Amino acid sequence: MVLVANEAQLLAAVAAQQSPLEITASFQISAQINVNYSTVITSQGPGIQTLSKVANFPLPGYMFNVINGATVTFQNITLDGNLAGNPEGIITNRSLISAQGGTVILDTNLTLQNNYAFQEGGGFYLRGLVGTPSGFIMRANATITGCISRTSGGGVMIARRNVGDSVTISGSAAIVNNRAQQGGGIFSSCYVDGVGSDLTIGDSVQIANNTAIGNGGGIYYTNLTNNSVPVSLLITGNALISGNQASGGAGVFFLSTNSLDQYTITAAPTFTNNTAVGNGGGSLLVANTGGANLTVTGGVFTGNSASIAGGLGVSTQIGGTVNITGAQFLNNQARAGAGGGFFYNNTSTTIPSTVTISAIDATGNQAGSNGGGIFVNGGPSLLTFNLDNSTIDQNRSGQSGGGVLINNDAGANAIVTNNRITNNQAGQAGGGFFFANQQAGQSTLQLSSNTLTTNTAQVEGGGLRLTGGLGVLNTTIQDCTIEGNVATTGNGGGVWFSNDTSHLIVTGSTFINANRSLAANGGGIYFNTSPAGTLTVSGDVVISNNQAGMAGALVSANGGGVCVITGSSNVEASVQIINNQAARNGGGYFIGGEGAHTFSGGTISGNVAGLSGGGIIQSGDNQVNLSGGIISNNRANANGGGYFVTANGVANLVGGSITANSALNGGGLYISNNGTATLSDRNILANNTADALAPGVFSGGTLNVAGNRELSNGLYILGLPNVAQIIGPLAGSVIQLNGTPYVSTNPQGTPIVVAIATPAYPTLTQADADAFLKPPVGFDGWEVRLEGTTQVVIAPIVYTITYAGLFPGQANPNPPTYTVTDLPIVLQDPEQIPGQQFLGFFDEAGNRVTVIPVGTTGNLVLTARFAEDQFLLTFFANDADGPPATNIPDPIPFAPNQIITIPLQIPLRPGFRFISWNTAPDGSGMTYLPGQSFIAPNSDLNLFAQYIPLGKPDYYKRAEKCRRLREKCCDYDKKCKD
Structure with a gap:
């Protein structure tokens, strides 16, 4: 252990290759320090010391340069680039730490801060060396913050030049608030052909609030060589990619240059509140010359924003394979373009795409144009798309595909299974789900066991909007619930489907x-x-x-x-x-x-x-x-x-x-x-x-009938051109006719055609006519019948009138038949038969019939009744001018030439004496006496009583006067006595 209190002591310790180096005080470094042996540089004691660059730090510009296979660990110390003394634009300034043929470990309580690098790597630069591996390990709570690169890697620049180069960023390491032209937090690339790379951002690493004027606000990852060896990036654990800003790929920008390049997101990393001016708010994978191979098996994309691809985006020119499982896309925004939550776009004309999305939650995302939750464009090459077991909820698009939009030109095979697509909105079409096959390709779409509810499209396709464009779309919707969706101004509240030769x-x-x-x-x-x-x-x-x-x-x-x-x-x-x-x-x-x-x-x-x-x-x-x-x-x-x-x-x-x-x-x-x-x-x-x-x-119009028909509640025939056309037998059918202005009775009794034969069935039978029932009201006395063999008509029934009781050969002027239109019929007497008296026609009930009235129906039997000729001898009192006579004989019938004897019965009349009978009332005719016999005439005979008055000659005058006095209560017995 060597204690170091100033720069001179530090230089001496390094020159002597002492280790570890414990910094006991903060001081400035005036020039680059090359470390070519393995050591630990740390603060002594509990305090964190700061080593800072002097102002106008000279070339070569790095504070520490680790070389010759050395491994240098920095912990419990702060390296400060003195940004005030080495402001942006100073061409001599470089990274705080550089590794070239050596390995740098940033460990516990290490902070790289406030440094400007005129070239790559504002905080750390793995410069790589072709002949010797270089390494970078950032772990524990090591932090790189406030660093700036004029070019690439505001926080960390990784330039791999040896196949043995390695980089690990783990623990709770933080790369925050850094800035660069490209890769505000991290810029990683390979610079020698045949050298690949892999990078893991895991555990609780934070890449936050970094800024790139170009791409990759948090991370820019690529291979800039001839890309013969692939590269891979893994974001895993509970890593946090947050608050970063860039033109494209604000959180992570992955530029693929090899067909086997791989971008993987797994476990539970979070991409949140990253903002891109252009594409890819949370993360963007761009594959112009390499494969768009993306695997996501977890993670949260939330609150990210971009013009296109708010949450996670893939833009490829050579197809690719995307697998997303278990991720969450929440409240991301594609401000002007497509793909609020997830965006995929392929422009390759030959290389197909495969996009598989499973068990994700895309909620609350927005797109200014298409695909509020998910946007997938397969482009001019074949697209294979799978979406299953996912929740697509409360997303919005300014144009089409509020929840999901799938678009392709060449054709697609899409399987969408067991998803919940709900409460999404589209400014135009496909509130829940939009699928379009734009060009002449053939596509298949299988929608199974999905729930699409309460989605809204301002124009058409509230739930689903599906089209085959210029190609063919074969779609199956199976075991799905499509409920409560709305198309506001256009067609298809639940499902909208269109295309010339497509099938649903x-x-x-x-x-x-x-x-x-x-x-x-x-x-x-x-x-x-x-x-x-x-x-x-x-x-x-x-x-x-x-x-x-x-x-x-x-x-x-x-x-x-x-x-x-x-x-x-x-x-x-x-x-x-x-x-x-x-x-x-x-x-x-x-x-x-x-x-x-x-x-x-x-x-x-x-x-x-x-x-x-x-x-x-x-x-x-x-x-x-x-x-x-x-x-x-x-x-x-x-x-x-x-x-x-x-x-x-x-x-x-x-x-x-x-x-x-x-x-x-x-x-x-x-x-x-x-x-x-x-x-x-x-x-x-x-x-x-x-x-x-x-x-x-x-x-x-035209009605054709055949077979065993049941039209029991009516056939309404508008006119003659609309009668039933019989094209086959109607035996056993029931066709009830309605009364219409055409099918109505007429006083002429003209038959009404209700059905006709056709070339298919040219000869009608009675069974065909029997199928038709006349209207139940207003057609008494009419019937449906066969007219020849070609028509069924409704016509008056012809009833028979049978005249019984007439003598053989006797002429009868009355008709033998009638219809209801002939009524009433006034009966005429038949021809008179000598010796017979016609008494009239009588019905079967014995009633005499003189008129067959309106309303009569049915066949009639009328019987003529006769009696032999008989005449009547009638006796008249002839007492109109005086008191009435009594004891007048009853009439006596007689036959022609019969011997008649006048009764001996004498009429009695007060004041008169009967003298004879006479054929004239005034006695001017022929006289007959009581008891006289004579041959009867061939006609009736009327005899009138003849009288002579009794008593005084004025008897008649007095008798008349008495009758007048009766009205004055005159006593006839007292005043009228002779």
Whole structure:
């Protein structure tokens, strides 16, 4: 042990190669000290002594220069560069310590401070030596602070020139508040080809508050040789990379120049509050000529900021492999560009990229453009991307991909599994997750067991925004929950998918619920490709409670559950599309543009459309085949409660059921002008209702029917062009016709055509006609019948009238048949038969019928009744001018030429005496006497009693006077006696 109190003693001890050297007082060093043997330089006793440079420190400018294989340990001492006396710009000043062919150990309570180096290494410089290894160990609580390099390595400069060079920074060492052009805290590189390097920043090391005008505020790590040997950087333990600033890579800047260069972050280091003017707030790996090989198995990136790549960034021109597991990206910011939490960008046209991210937490990050939480751009070469078991929450982007954005040109294979992507926001598209295949590549995207909830996109794709661009994107969404996401002004509240020939499969136990496109289409799913693109929904998928355009959209507000603008689709298995709403059309499912669509299973129920197509609307030049599934309990406030077919649409309904739906018009099915629907096989339409017209089917286009049909709640035929086209046998079918302005009775009884034969089925049978039931109201006396072999009509029933009881050959002017349009019919008497008297026509109940009234239906049997000719001899009292006569004989019937005897019965009349009977009341006719017999005439005979008065001649006058006096209570017996 040698005690040293001044510079002279120190120089003498070094010259004598004494060790250890204990500094007993603080003093200045006036020139560089070369140490070529191993020793320890420390303060004596508990105090920490300070060795400082004199002002205007001369060349060669280092305070200590360790050479010739020596190992020098500095501990419990402070080396000060006297920045005031050796300010920035002094060309003679160099590092405080240099190692060239020797090893320097910075140990406990060592501080390097306040030094300016005109060249590399503000605090320490491992200059390296080709022929002899050099080393640097910084451990315990050694600190380098307040040092400046005009070029590189404000705190530490590592220039490796020998394969044996080694560097270790460990313990609680701190490199803080240093500054340089490049590598404000540490700059490490190799300067001889064939020399590689590795550097570990571990334990509780702090690289904090350093500044680089260029890159690498905390650490700049690279190999500047011909890079035949790779380099590696390991950040591990509880290392803290904090508060550093730079143009790029504020925390750590790794410049890869060899395909095998490796950057590893493991255990629990923290990158926090680092700020880059350009790219890479927390850390940036740049691979222009080397491999972008990054492995992260832990660590926290929090509060970092950059223009691009706020937390951790990788920028490569030659592909690379990135593996990130268990890291946290919290509250980082890419102020103007992409990748708030993590950023990856590859521009290689040939070398592929592989990015695997697992079990990370990306929360609260922001990007001024794209990828608030994660941004990955595979560029023009193939991208393999995996994201699993991660939380992507509360991130924001100014443009697209609030949570995650994956972009590529050449094609990608992406697997995204078991992630929680929630509460993210995008200023444009893809609130939760954005995937784009920009050019002509072919990509596959597998989304499995993910939860995407309450994400928001200001334009489109609240939960997911997926596109194949100019290429092909094959996407599968399986066992995912996509819930509560919002597209504010554009399409696709839950899922937005587009590309000419791409394919989307939604399957498994996927749950797409309560998503909203506030002002546009596709509350649950928005799908828009060419007709060759397909959407397949199968398995136990539930698409429920989604809304489209419920915030006042006037045009685009279609497809509450699913909106297919153009493309083909398939709905299979036990899919449920339930309780969705569209402000305009297609509460459950909107089909537009060209394409082919099949529904072979599933349930579409409880959906509501503000206009048409409560369950499904088929809009555009496309074809739908419905072979199974259930469409029930849907509502359209205008037309087509269950199903709506618009112009040029072709719907083949060969199975499944459309039941219990409701609308203003067309409760079950509405076929508009130029639309075509074919109902065949086992398809059922029943129990649907309409507020106004057509509870079952509204046929305003072309309706084809065949098979065992059940249209029990009605077919509404708008006009003759819309009658049913029979394309196959209808035996066993039930087609209930509704009354319409076209299907209505007419006074002329003109038949109404309701169905016709077609070239596919040219000859109709009675069984086909029997399938049709006439409207239940207003058609009494009309029937559905076969007209020839080509038409089914509703026409008046021709009822028969059977006239019984007529004589053979007797003419009858009354009609033998009638219809309800012939009524009323006034019956005429039949031809008169000599000797017979026609008594009238009588019905089967014995009632005489003279008129067949309006409302009569059914076949009638009318019986004519006759009696042989009989005449009547009638006796009249003939007493109108005097007291009434009594004892008048009853009438006597007689037959022609019968012998009649006048009764002996004599009429009695007060004041008169009967004298005879006469055929004239005044006695001017033929006279008959009582008891006289004669041959009866061939007609009725009326005989009038003839009298002569009794007593005085004025008897009649007095009798008349008495009758007048009765009104004056005159006593006839007293005043009228003779």
